[in-house]
Amino acid sequence: MVSVLIVGALPYDSGKTTFALNLIREAIEEGFDVGVSKPVGGFNGWYQYEFLKKSIEFGLLIGEDAYKLHNAAKSIDRIELESPVTVLLLPPDPERVGWRVSSYMGISFQNQVVIVRISGLHRTIHYYIPENLNKLTKPLRGEVGKLISVLNPKPLSVGKLDDILSESRKIADEVLRYLEHYHDLMVIESYANYAAPTFGSLDVDVVVVVAPSKAVIFDGEQYKRAVSLYFNLKSPWIVTTEDVLPLLRPRKIVEFGPEGPKNSLEKVLQVVDASSSL
Incomplete structure (x- = not known):
């Protein structure tokens, strides 16, 4: 291999x-x-709206890069294992920062994450970040609401996000080792x-x-x-x-x-x- x-x-x-x-x-x-892996990835639901809709269709948070890799490889592996850690980001309401472009562009990654999926060999868990969801404009909250109704994610605070993502990398490595045996x-x-x-x-x-x-x-x-x-x-x-x-x-x-x-x-x-x- x-x-x-x-x-x-x-x-x-x-x-x-x-x-x-x-x-x-x-x-x-x-x-x-060929096997493929995007161990940690994400997508922006504003710029990549198609994959927000695909996530609703699949009942699973799916990013664009992982989807392309999966299809190119003609893969029969489960796509959630090929992309075990995936996050959905969305830009918050610009009015909240007084329309200041520099402040808006400087909004941290942690404050844009709305949903997280972590998939291990035996289970998949989705989380959502209520604090960040509440910062979105009404139309974006509506779109995320549709996804939440399908995924049934658990609430997660912004303060716990880094810990969850750090721990999830061990899961991603376990899945990667598993996939490598088959290709x-x-x-x-x-x-x-x-x-x-x-x-x-x-x-x-x-x-x-x-x-x-x-x-x-x-x-x-x-x-x-x-x-x-x-x-x-x-x-x-x-x-x-x-x-x-x-x-x-x-x-x-x-x-x-x-x-x-x-x-x-x-x-x-x-x-x-x-x-x-x-």
Whole structure:
């Protein structure tokens, strides 16, 4: 089994999912049984309203990236296991901050989370954040109300959110280990520009760091050692790729256009082969 972690060089719009989808399609064409994982992810119900509606349809909080990975892999795995920790964010009412753009843009992640799903091997739990729900405009509260009526989530305070998310990463790693047993190639996608979504997702053969039109491929063990330099201070989901990249030398560099990379599978496997021969 070959495992690949895909992370972003930028906080957003790096192209992680574009790279992952091309890698998955190439691998399937070559006959690989591909597994996918978005261990920790989220989506904004304002900008990605389609997936708020899909979550109502599925009776399960589902993010856009996980949905795309699942379909590209033609997966028969349960989508909630492929994306065990998923959050729904929504922007609060701008009138509450006096229409001040700087204050509005600076609203923290914790104060935008409205619903959280945590799925382990044996059960799924949804939570909702009443304090954040009450900060929404009336139309958005109505949309979330429809989802809440389907999911029947448990209430959770903002103050407990970080603890719940921190504990959930252990569950995400347990699920990831389970999925890896059933596939030839495991494609794991991180979020934003953080070095890894969980501790377990660092145990991979290859790491691909993606920026618009360019990706650099690293040996997984070397990448993990570089990230581990920060473990005494931070967890890998707080360390950014900007911290790690200066410590590493890429094994391969891939340039690509808007349609995504070509022959990415070949380059990934070349790095795996080179690492195994050392």
